Amino acid sequence: MDTSSQVRAYIASLPDTKARELKLIHDSILCASPDSPLDFFDGTADGKVVSNPTIGYGRYTIHYANGSTKEAPRVGLSANATGISVYIMGLSDKAFLLKTYGPTLGKAKITGYCIRFKSLQEIDRSVLLGAINDALKLT
Numbered sequence: 261m262d263t264s265s266q267v268r269a270y271i272a273s274l275p276d277t278k279a280r281e282l283k284l285i286h287d288s289i290l291c292a293s294p295d296s297p298l299d300f301f302d303g304t305a306d307g308k309v310v311s312n313p314t315i316g317y318g319r320y321t322i323h324y325a326n327g328s329t330k331e332a333p334r335v336g337l338s339a340n341a342t343g344i345s346v347y348i349m350g351l352s353d354k355a356f357l358l359k360t361y362g363p364t365l366g367k368a369k370i371t372g373y374c375i376r377f378k379s380l381q382e383i384d385r386s387v388l389l390g391a392i393n394d395a396l397k398l399t
Contacts, residue, residue, distance in 0.1 A: 267301040270313050278339050279313060281380045282315075285344070288389050289317055293396045299333050312345075314338040318396045320350040326397050344377040346388065348395045361391045 262267070271283050280311035289296070299316030303309055315331025323329055348357060354372030362370050366383035369376045375391065377383045 263298050263300050266302070267298065267315050270300065270315070274315075274339050277379075278338070278344070282337065282345060284380065284390075285346075285388070286315060288385075289335070289337070289392055291316065292389065292393050296396055299331075307371055309369075310342055312338045314347070319391075319396075320398070322350075334398060335392055340376070343376060344354075344380075346375045346392060348373055348391065351395075357391065359390070361387055365391075 263309050267286065270285065271279050273279075274282060291296075296318045298318075301314045301316065301349040303311045308325070314333075314336040316336050316340070318334030319331055320334045322332050332349060334349055336345075336349070338345045338347070351357070351373060357372070357375060358370045362368075363374070364384060365375070365387045367377065368383050375388065377388075380388075
């Protein structure tokens, strides 16, 4: 199954409201960044569940202390038990998301790399999409 089909199947497997919201964000990302690489991680490793399934967009290079590197998605989108998480990876300033988008985003929990919210109704969608688009420009 190709990546786009995996993403569609994942979104379709979610409860209706969460599926609609995830699809809206996903479609907005694809519209704003149509050439951005698309990935899908089903949440399993070695046959065991290790995380929620995640849709990935863009690329950045992880540099490890031992000198090795790995390519990974710049942005991740995932449904969780209480809502939706958007992961923005590779930021050197762990306060950047909170300082830059926190004051105008709405009701969301923001960490050094994650924006988590219950529903799109509780946040300013344009601010969220701005954060995602800004991250993808770093790719």
